[in-house]
Amino acid sequence: MTKNKPPKAPKKEKILEIHSDKRVDNYFWLNQRDTPEVLDYLNAENDYFLSQTKHTETFQEHLFQEMKARIKEDDESVPYKYNGYWYYTRFEKGKEYPIYLRKKDQEGAVEEILFEVNKMAKGYKFYQFAEFSVSPDNKWVSFSIDTRGRRMYSLFLKNIETGEILSTEIKNTDGSSCWANDNKTIFYTKIHSQTLRSYRIYRHQIGQEPKRDTLIFEEKDDTFNIGIFKSKSQKYLVIQSESTLSSEYQILDANTPFEKFKIFHPRERGLEYDIAHYGDYFYIINNSDEATNFKLDRTPVERTEKTHWENVIAHRENTLLEDIEIFKDYLVISERYNGLSRIRMITWDGLQDKYLPFDNETYTASIGLNLDFDTEVLRYTYSSMTTPYSVIDYNMRTGESEVKKEQEILSSDFKKENYQSHRLWATAPDGVQVPISLVYRKGIELDGKNPLLLYGYGSYGITIDPSFSTTRLSLLDRGFIFAIAHIRGGEYLGRPWYEQGKLLQKKNTFSDFIACATHLIKEKYTSSEHLYAIGGSAGGLLMGAVINQAPELFHGIIASVPFVDVVTTMLDDSIPLTTGEYDEWGNPNDQEYYNYMKSYSPYDNVEAKNYPNILVLTGYHDSQVQYWEPAKWVAKLRELKIDNNKLLFYTDMSSGHSGASGRYESLKEIAREYTFLLDLENRITE
Known part of the structure; x- marks a missing residue:
């Protein structure tokens, strides 16, 4: 094979049989880690990727430098207090890794270097x-x-x-x-x-x-x-x-x-329960007594069994209790109502009970690092799709706020007021309303011609909150709309939202995403000629499922470390994470779950049809989604798809599930992804 011709993985028939059902896996052999044949194939795919993107190399570098230029390279975190010391990190210009430091909480204290990670990482x-x-x-x-x-x-x-x-x-x-x-x-x-x-x-x-x-x-x-x-x-x-x-x-x-x-x-x-200690009591976030959205109980330290738990905050059908933070005089509660984060502060004597005020519908607010117990100051973080990340100290007694730090965007072109964000609602096939958060540069026309990147995850109850991204500006400033589909499988609308997107209801995750894509096209935010989707890990499974079900909706997708060989992986209990995830996906040793899983597993449902342009990325040392899942998927797509669209696959041979470890190397990965999209839109002009 040449670098300009797509690699063709050898087919080696492997029969996989369970429940009297036979699956033929011609690429099962790709799981033989470190064998010459596997390495040759992965390297051939990397060579092909580099050959097909060679014309974009200059632009990738330009995009990398553009994103890097927005970052304050010589930066320092807001110090936090712990046990008589202030701890903080510092980045120095041109260096990949932070320096960890501390100072005593006293006048004229000398700075101590705990770890200089740049020196530690050499070699x-x-x-x-x-x-x-x-x-x-x-x-x-x-x-x-x-x-x-x-x-x-x-x-x-x-x-x-x-x-x-x-x-x-x-x-x-x-x-x-x-x-x-x-x-x-x-x-x-x-x-x-x-x-x-x-x-x-x-x-x-x-x-x-x-x-x-x-x-x-x-x-x-x-x-x-x-x-x-x-x-x-x-x-x-x-x-x-x-x-x-x-x-x-x-x-x-x-x-x-x-x-x-x-x-x-x-x-x-x-x-499910979680515990925190204060004085003579333990405080327990739990879902006992059908408290689907969780409630807060407490129990004496000497009698911790459930029979002794007494209620502090009752279960609420419309509000998810996410976390608590305990201070000497205050109980702080993180909760979610109608998809939006709320922070509630209650004095132990019950005389004060109030919420932090937020007036946006596409924001993210969360309790920050609060290791100091004897303080009336709550540290929290805030950002929105148009507002950079801020660290804020709020005095719970006086109500005074102090912004300790707002993320600096080192670009003369960036102004918050140039961007707009809001929330839409799409209708799923079963009538459920699915929220979408989106952001774009002001002035665009809703004529169906805008490129739009739709992000989704939808698993493990993980909520993808709408927050700010400096790198995303490189898309927004080139006319892209960015949207997040808050699909079932996450907890954006409470714990039931998660329950409706797992096990034998997992397909709701995929149909929700397709509904969001359809709605954005219908409302003329974009069109199928300009709609793109991106997801990683379980979000990569989402990408694989939706292009099997509705490939005509998308012009391109990016699947990063995608979990696409669901049935085979969940049948192999030697693979990391498998057994611990039976309650998420189901155990395919049970025929009902096997049949359901097989009906949506991206690898098992690749067909001879047209697919959108596809970029697949993985890490060779990934411990969560093994490299061979995307490798097998790409090989099967190459075999069966009947279109002439791009199918590119790149394996980082030195990284794992989270990609590169340094702050600049990770920017290069994002530049690679964005360049793929902008190339498809013919917007590589610089």
Whole structure:
């Protein structure tokens, strides 16, 4: 094969049979990682991609420089206070990674460098600094790194006073860790080397060999993942076991790390709960007693079983309770009403109960990092599709607000008032109204000729909120409209919105998206000649499903790390994440779920017909959607599609699910995607 001719993957028939049903998979062999034949095919696809996009290379670089020029390269985060110190990060001009710093909370304090990640990352193609945790006496810090993009982190310990990083390396962790109050004991979570499921909690002491670490808890149920954290009160160590439909917590006084953890309330199928400690009580967000949108209860620290829970905030049919933040004098609640975020503040004595005021319908507001317990200042974040990201401190007693930082857009062309955003509602086939948030540059005509990029996800109850993007300006300023389809499978309209887009109702996610696309065309925001769609991971599954069902609606799609081989993946319990997702997608070992899954799985439903222009992107080390899913999908599309539209496939051989690790490398990935769209619109002029 030549670089200018599409690669043709060899067909090797593989019969997959279950429930007396046979599927023929001619590209099953592509899952043989690191074999010469597989690498040859992926490299051939990369060569073909580069040959087909060579004419856009100059423009890609121009677009990259344009997006980079909007970023304040020498930037610094808003400091947050924790245990007597102010912590913050700094970016320096031209450098990919941040520097982590702190200062004592006192006049004339000297700045301390905790981590200079640019120096640490030298020599690595991929370098992910995950997170760090400081000991209660502020002298030690645990931190984790991933150098493959597979989310398998190595944990290290650093003496802050001397700067020494101990030679001890704890491998195959989930990246998190927390300290007991004795300043020498940490707890961490191990992940399974094959499935990558977080399944064991260990106790480690400074200077101890990892092989001598003590196994504290092992999660035997392979549909659960686990983790460990410390309560905001610093009083408890908490082990969290989570599946899609169930929760279980174990607690231990952080002053007694060698004692046994106690189960907070035993797991029950269908019972989801989360806990926070304050004073003599635990506060529990939970869905017991058919509280679909969740409610808030509390229970004494000595009696944590459900029979002792008493209600604080009742369940509401029209309001989703998302999270809480506890302060000495205030309870702060994050909730969602009619798709919009709300932040509510209540004093413990009940004399004050008020909401932060927001007057937009395409905004995102969320509780920020609030580690300081004894304060009346709430930190929250705000942005909209036309307003850059802001960090705001709000005094809950006085009502005064202070914008600590608004994201700077270093472009003389950018003015908020040049852009417009609003919300539309499309009608799904079953009559349900589906919201769409969209943004565009003022002055466009609704004549059906505007290029429009429609984004969707719609899985796991994850809500895609309408927020600002500096990179998106490169599309908006070239005449694109950008829209988000808030489809079922997310929680934009509450927990029922999620329930109606999973398991045996998963197809609502796809029909909702198609309804949104149809509505945008009908209202002349765009037309099928100018409509594009984009989604990644489970959103990539969405892309694959909708172009099988309604390819005529779209001129092009971008599918990033797409989960497209649903049936085969969900039948393979050795693949990371599979068993933990049976409650999301269904278990195809059950024939009912198998048949339903097979009816929409993008790979299984590729046909000999016209498809839109397609760009598929993946990472070779992806731990969540293995590279072979998009590779097989592209090979089958190449075999069967009957159009002459573009089908391009690129595998980043050094990254994983989240793409490149550096801030500039990730911009190059976005420039690649945008160039694909602008090339199809014949708008590459610079």
